[in-house]
Amino acid sequence: MAVESKIPAAARGARPQWLENVLGQLLALTIALVIALVAGALIIIAYGESPFAVYGAIVEFAVTDDGPGYVLAIATPLIFSALALAVCFKAGLFNIGVEGQYLFAMVPATWAALELDFLPGPIHVPVILIAAMLGGMFWAAIPGVLKTTTGAHEVVTTIMLNGIAVSFLSWALNNPLRFTESSAGTNVDLRSDRFADTALVGDMGQLFGFRPSAHLSWLFPLAIVAAVLVWFLIKRMRLGYEARAVGSSPGSAQAGGIGIGTVQVKLFLISGALAGLVGMQQLLADKGYLPQNYQAQLGFTGIAVAFLGQNNAIGIIFAAILWGALSRGESALQIRTDVPREFVIILQGILILAVVIVYQIAKRRLARRQLQRAGAEEQELEDTSGPPAEVVLAEGER
């Protein structure tokens, strides 16, 4: 069979599908952003303030002075968290247990920070990070294994594991990790002992002249590296390829020799490792100890960021920074305006709702267009291809 294809070579030069997808997504994001800003403007006006002034203050706080330091520091854990979600999502797994995984992982990480303080500085921090990753992997392995062995849906199991992790962390904080050092005051909040200096991640913000209170640490570049690695994993590595196949068509993947269960468990492990790093910014850069009023919800916020970045590793970096800039805006509102700082959370909420809805609509339209065009194309190609070959065709008998 050596029929040469009659596709004109020129057709290959047309705008590639991926570029179209990216442009479509950017457009959708812009629309969502406009919707959110307009809706926010209405609220601002209700408060008798000027939307331009308020939005201006948010932008100003994000880009001037120490602003970028704060923004990137807020973005750091969100990048890890969103990546953890995205890795699983590629294979059609919804790991909403990132929340529980990072909370759980703070326990071994805190332990490593406190107990392994004999390690020299350059080794201590990596060991803590590894302990955190292992903790996250362990907690993420449970839904992965349950899914492949019993079919238990990961959404349900991870929700439950989130609840368990909260209690476990509370137990750890009350027992093995409870502070031992004599406290200065009488009424100290429950927390762990302070970590040795070797356990702290160095401040990076000073390099750019940001105040140390911004807490921009070397974890941020680590998050960027993680994003690039995830991108590479998804686009260039076999596991990523298998994950995407499993996510889009489990049956075809299986018939192609891909072990679905193995892929799912591997992805849960990678996701858990990333999730384990979510809590490190607050442990090793912000606080230097495990507090009782630790920052929760980072796992869930990561879901919002992942969808804002369309589950694309690189998109997630920008989404996290956008999210961080908005969060930083809380201070702007407090200092500059009469609009309560909680306005920002509302704005973020509207933004993420607008994003998921607009993306959903855009996805449908794009799919329909491509289908339509494929149909049209087929007609065209059929027309130019002439009558079907009838060389060997013998008329039937019987």
Added chain:
Amino acid sequence: MTTDTGAERTAPPLVVLEHITKRFPGVVANDDVSLELRPGEVHALVGENGAGKSTMMRVLYGMYPADAGRILVRGNEVNISSPRVAIANGIGMVHQHFVLVDPFTVTENVILGDEGRHILDIDAAHERVGELAERYGFSVRPSAVVEDLSVGEEQRVEILKALYRGVDILILDEPTAVLTPGEAKDLFANLRSLRADGKSIVFISHKLDEVLEIADRITVLRRGKVVGETTPAQTSKAKLAEMMVGRPVLFRLEKPDVERGEAVLRIDGLLGEGTLNGISLEVHAGEIVGIAGVEGNGQRELAETIIGLRHPAQGSVVLNGTDITGWSVKDIRNHGVAYIPEDRHEQGLVLDMTLWENIALGRHDDAGFSGGPGVMLIRKIKSLADRLIRKFDVRARSIAVTAGTLSGGNQQKLILARELDSDPKLLIAAQPTRGLDVGAIEFVWRQILEQKAAGRAVLLISAELDEIYALSDRILTLYEGRITGEYAPDAEPEEIGVGMLGGDGAITEEAS
């Protein structure tokens, strides 16, 4: 209507579809089609897959709005905007895929949407449904839960749903596709009693024997157009088939003359999950073995067991002398088995992925595509894809488009390209031309014959007897998970039919 025979024009038509056109993105599913349905007749609507039969009836049932044309019911023009309106006009439809609520009882399924008062009276409803079932000889218990029923019983529930609403026009979409021959016989008895009661039935099918058996009149569709109307008395299977595909069918390709070699595949006493009841067979190098049979008799399970998607409870699969029973799909593929699955969307392609990514599926961990530990060498895969897509004449804008944007024929070519390029020892081709147009069918057939010419072993599983005849060197019939007969390719269809229905097709000794 074009070929009306005056004599039958006794009663005025119950339903008239006039010049209906229905377009979908990129496709004209119905192109100016018209149809008349008379009281008390079984009207068959025949055509190939994708000819537009179901679309036409869904328009009538209010599921799709027509882009042009009009519908008259009992002489009045009606705008059937939803199934509810259709039902109000006395039109009911039983879909090919049943739409039943599994955990509900038969009664609950039947009364849903037409329950009467706000507060349910289940006992009275049971009684009404029971009476209705009895009247038409449907044996089904009103209080039974649907998920416990057989397929045939579920179909009866579907018909009851329509009858409960007092319809006198019943549309059945490929009703026998899911039935065993025995169940199909029961269905026909039910249909005759409905007709005797004055109901009109539209019977959508592409199985010509059934159509000739049950229909009073037959309308043939081809590529979205009505190509003619006839009656069983005026036509024959061959004539109908010609109308359906637009030219005389049963074309035959020349089978290459190849020396039969060693046994490549040897299956012995395969048992599994009630669907495989002790299958034994052999396929030799340079040989195409056709498995004929009514679908649902273990075809799918057989193919999936050989490729490793299922593991048998008992028995063995031996490939080139190596026992591969219980191996993983990956190992079996690496050992030289290629697989054209019966459902190309479920088991063949990842529709959201690009053509080159689909080409890689199943061989994505070949050493040749590896660029370091765990890393794929995409450039190499793309150049392979480029080559294969030309070689197999896959019509696409580029290898970077997603497989979902291709037509069925091109999707199947893509699968062939991938599976055949790996130089397999054994090819399993399950329903390889399902849903394809004639041109694509011919292409696929030629490719399969070429495998034989290259000395490979081919196991062909097909529900289309024509296909089995056109390609096979030996024909085996499969019935209820057992091989019930072996035939030479020149055996009479009637003989093979006996085997397909489980009767003791005398096993003719080796005829090759």
Added chain:
Amino acid sequence: MDLTDLGAAIGIAFTYFTIIYLTGLGGLFSERSGIVNIGLEGLMIIGTVTGSFGTHFFTTELGWGLPWGPVMGLAFGALCGLIFSSVHALATITFRVDHIVSGVVINLVAVGLARFLSQIFFGQATQSDPGQPHLNTIDVPLLSDLPGGLGRAFENLSPAVFVAVLMVFPVTFALYRTRWGLRLRSTGENPEATRSLGVRVAPLRWQGVLLSGLLAGLSGAFLSVEVQYNWREGQTLGLGFISLAALILSNWNPVRLMGAAALFGFAQAVPLRLSDAPIISALPPQFIRMTPYVVTIVAIAGFVGRVRPPAAAGRAYEGAGTS
């Protein structure tokens, strides 16, 4: 034998039962109609803040006093839960956004929205003034006189507890004995079947989701108005997720949900009142709080019987928008 502690624990369990059962019923209506709702926690949060405000507003500002002030507060919380749940309905039914994504967003937004509303209502972001008016409590006649301290279980109960307990009758009747219930359940199992019989799917699903908002909002309002007498940030403490767990364990059945809610409610009460009891004293209280989640994982993994969600729950239904 002194069973005062046990009695007290059961009394507290009644309170938790009420919260879990009401929210669980909300989830039940939503999921039975085919819309997965993991936003129950968020809906409850809205109920807590608005219920607290409503009570304050009707009792003090409008001077309606008891019992109408708190009753209106509860109703206001339920109404606001319903309004907020329309976001989930709009996203999942009208725009066919993934149910889980929408639910997560609901939970995220609720936290911020509650602070925002609190700022407006109370002038502070994280709580209202403590000691707000509430309904007079009730002692159950006869039962509250049980000997050995067991009577404690039936003393000082909010009237809302009885409403929750009695709720099982109308809910079961509505689901299994009415036309509406039959249709609602059918959309959760097979919306194609529903639509093919001429019943529109989208309105039924909207009703299911809005009911979940109403009940979760009521439940949240009960927590802030009738249990804690003020609003505090984070007071739901994951009870929305525990309700979800109870719903799963109940196999989406309103009668079995009572059992699951009672079990989980009791698990919440144990560390508070029975921490000195044998065996329990040896267990850290945090481990007892984990039990609802552990039990649910065990159930969903099929180690003890199978739970089976409504077949169509979580799947976007293409026809919903057009029919």
